[in-house]
Amino acid sequence: MKSLSKASQNLLGQPMFKVLAKANELERHGRDIVHFEIGDPDFTTPQNIVDAACGALQSGQTHYTSSWGLHEFRLAICDTTEISRGFRPELNQVLVTPGANIIIYYAVSCVVNPGEDIILPDPYFPTYRSAIEFCRANPIYIPLKESNEFRMNPDDIQAAITDKTRLIIINSPHNPCGSVMTKEELDAVYDIAEKNDIYLLSDEVYSRLIYDSSGRFYSPAHRDKCRERVILINGFSKAFAMTGWRLGCVIGPAAVVDKMQLLLQTTSSCVPPFIQYAGLEAIKGSKEHVSKMAETYKARRELMVQGLNALPGVSCLRPGGAFYVFPNIKKTGMDDETFADVMLNEAGVAVLPGSNFGNAGKGYVRLCYATNEQNIKKGLDRMKECLEKRIK
Ligand SMILES: Cc1ncc(COP(=O)(O)O)c(C=O)c1O
Structure with missing residues (x-):
């Protein structure tokens, strides 16, 4: 096969789409997955x-x-x-x-x-x-x-x-x-x-x-x-x-x-x-919906941060903006790749390994809270159950 340009071989893309693909594959096999991986609001456009x-x-x-x-x-x-x-x-x-x-x-x-x-x-x-x-x-x-x-x-x-x-x-x-x-x-x-x-x-x-x-x-x-x-x-x-x-x-x-x-x-x-x-x-035009969405994210952030801090081995700062949290999972004894795999395969919760975002992200995972409260609670409950079984 003819070779490709050097530049093209340096293309990395966005690794979060790989986790989404794995999650979608599990869903095709009938699994119910809670999605915390992609930074996409669950609201429809106003x-x-x-x-x-x-x-x-x-x-x-x-x-x-x-x-x-x-x-x-x-x-x-x-x-x-x-x-x-x-x-x-x-x-x-x-x-x-x-x-x-x-x-x-x-x-x-x-x-x-x-x-x-x-x-x-x-x-x-x-x-x-x-x-x-x-x-x-x-x-x-x-x-x-x-x-x-x-x-x-x-x-x-x-x-x-x-x-x-x-x-x-x-x-x-x-x-x-x-x-x-x-x-x-x-x-x-x-x-x-x-x-x-x-x-x-x-x-x-x-x-x-x-x-x-x-x-x-x-x-x-x-x-x-x-x-x-x-x-x-x-x-x-x-x-x-x-x-x-x-x-x-x-x-x-x-x-x-x-x-x-x-x-x-x-x-x-x-x-x-x-x-x-x-x-x-x-x-x-009117910003009514935009302010409502921002207020909703703020309430979800609280739910997410409190829920994560209640998980064994996990600690999470309260971030000031965007719609992501980046908890430290080092005390679970798993590295971030393993943690994300375990959460997806055993708990049915899709999170991203922090190392997808660079070396300094090792030992952390990213969760996006642009999803409804019911999903956030369901995801956190599943993670808790899974971690309690693993960390005795
Ligand atoms: C920091 C940052 N910059 C840029 C973008 C790209 O956003 P857009 O959907 O407008 O291309 C994103 C999307 O996730 C982002 O997180």
Whole structure:
């Protein structure tokens, strides 16, 4: 067989889909599985958003648009950014994208050369590593410590900077740990990026899902208004329950976003206009459902954290945002891969091994609580029974 490119051999994808496939296989054989593995809200997309898309489809919004996105939608993104982040980007800094995930690849490929360094947290959202390796850049991992509530420590970032560092990736609220960095930490990271004249990729897809510290979100983008170095990733999947719609947006320095736009044009042409009208309604229309979903996640977080802390050998911090918990399972005597296998096969509960998110995730597992209370209780009861049998 003919060989494949070196770059293609570096593609890693997203390991959570492997656990989902195993769980689905068990379900095909009649097993009942509680799903805590995939970060996909159990809510349906709010009706006003669905109606906006249907209306757009019916009125003929079914053709190519500008690859930048619809003018009206980009203006609305500028308006919301002003409200949520305290600055108004210029229109040429805003690009509408097919989901947030692809922006990671756009950013890495548009600002980093092969052989250059990218600093990122470990544990990390798996696409970071896959995109970095595909582009043949070097990932430089900053381990997140449970003792620091899984927040990235700016001193560790400073110590990892070399003359090859081109980009720092931050993700707050964080997947998989749910941690939220403080304003002081985010400002310190911005200062490091500025002092060393490097880009800062701020993945803010969970910015609307913050439960503590008065629920306020702070973005380092506020510092340079995304004009110099901050590349801000945002998406509609999580807070609006729109994972299947594939809609996101990036705000960044005009020269960077211009190249990303060419890459989008090369690979996808544009985002479907009826999807963009749905996004417009999401940010301009009623937020009633969105606030209800966020309140529900907050209550579920409590249930999940308390339930996990009642399991033998398991201890779990209360994360400040997103919809994940990242409990420590070291005292169960199992490694995280074994723990996830045992939970799936013996208890019928799908969780992800922490090492799917990097070496620092060893000894932890990720559970997503974007599922109803009944499922959370059922999953926790099954895990308890299984662990009590194993740990005498
Ligand atoms: C940290 C982080 N960034 C980006 C994404 C991608 O989101 P989207 O569905 O908008 O592509 C995810 C999805 O899980 C995520 O957790």
